Amino acid sequence: MLSILRGFLILTAFLMLGDITVELFALPLSSGVAGMLLLTFWLLLRRRLSHDLTAASQPLIGMLALLIMPGVVGIFFQADEFSGQWLAIFIALILGTLLSSLTTLWLMQHLVSTPRERPHE
Amino acid sequence: MSELLLRLEILTSELPQRPETAIVLTLAAYFAGLRLFGWLRSPAWCPPILLAACLLAGLLALLPLDYTEYRHGVGWLTWLLGPATVALGVPLYQQVHHIRTLWKPIVLTLPPAAILAAGYAVGIAWLLDAPPTVLASLAPKSVTAPIAMGITQELGGSVSLLMGALLITGVMATLSITLLARWGNIHDQRVIGFALGLNGHAIGTVRAFDIGPTAGAFASLGMSLTGVFTALWLPLMWHFLG
Structure with a gap:
């Protein structure tokens, strides 16, 4: 239990660091993302993952679906705002995702099977 | 009384x-x-x-x-979404060794694929005359929810519409990648997993873990890298294009 709290302290401290970095350099990032990047760099430098950090991050990541629920629910109460846009939204999402899935599979498959091929060299 | x-x-x-x-x-x-x-x-x-x-x-x-x-x-x-987003750095660090084994395809696929994951949808919506709020809400549609929420707030989109877009994208990416891999005769778990994580964020990653642990690992790698990469380029590009 104390381990989780220590890990939570580290995570929140990195969130604060992220917040400070974003504010100070006027970065177009959310403080959470900045904190995540800083934490990753710090871990890459240290090359060691403490038990505290794993203990705190695992339950938090497992809770993500719960944490985003209040945002998801909003769509039911703000649907009027986008009336008349729904067809465009659905076409963009469905067609766009189909095309991007196709592109990724094609690119990755070609690059994995012919690793020596370098189109720009 | x-x-x-x-x-x-x-x-x-x-x-x-x-x-x-x-x-x-x-x-x-x-x-x-x-x-x-x-x-x-x-x-x-x-x-x-x-x-x-x-x-x-x-x-x-x-x-x-x-x-x-x-x-x-x-x-x-x-x-709590704040510390939870920071916590995503832990699995990202744990997946880094996969980049070492297959860095070239990953490094070459990630930028165009992540840009197109946003670009196709925004382009189609723009052609269909969608207003800027809708475009800003659709742009981070392939990014995992906590990161995407931060991005859409930066761009001036609606968090609620984004959430709906994330759900549709995740389900649609899972379906289309499963079908396309079958038609295209692609069996490489690393390829399918990476594509699932890159396009279908957490929903695609869950499906990848059903396929196998390798697919799952590459899906979480694809998801994290897409999140980080998109969080960096999308707001910059958005400000640049106005």
Whole structure:
């Protein structure tokens, strides 16, 4: 239990660091993302993952679906705002995702099977 | 007796605004959604979060509770998204060794694929005359929710519309990658997993873990890298294009 709290302290401290970095350099990032990047760099430098950090991050990541629920629910109460846009939204999402899935599979498959091929060299 | 009624009246006007009300409703709907998901035998096209959100919306509509009041009350829970987003750095660090084994295809695929994942949808919506708010809400559609929320707020989109877009994208990416891999005769778990994570964020990653542990590992790598990469380029590009 104390381990989780220590890990939570580290995570929140990195969130604060992220917040400070974003504010100070006027970065177009959310403080959470900045904190995540800083934490990753710090871990890459240290090359060691403490038990505290794993203990705190695992339950938090497992809770993500719960944490985003209040945002998801909003769509039911703000649907009027986008009336008349729904067809465009659905076409963009469905067609766009189909095309991007196709592109990724094609690119990755070609690059994995012919690793020596370098189109720009 | 009249005093008791008076107190009851005060309570009914105060209770909707309290954090505990919002948190009890959210948690109850969450667990009911999970239970319902189990009863429906875990359908791939309908993630438990969608069921839970529908239940919560139903509760909010039935009870004398305003959505803005609820948003205010539930602030304590949504604040946890901050540390949870930071926590995503831990699995990202744990996946880094996969980059070392296959760095060239990953490094060459990630930028164009992540840019197109946003670009196709925004381009199509723009051609169909969607307003800037809608474009800003659709742009981070392939990014994992906590990162995507931060991005769309930067761009001036609607978090709620983004959430709907994330659900549709996740389900659609899972379906299309499964079918396309079958038609294209692609069996490499690393390729399928990476594509699932890159396009279908958390929903695609869950599907990848069904396929196998290698697919799952590459999906979480694809998801994290897409999140980080998109969080860096999209706001910059957006400001640049105005």
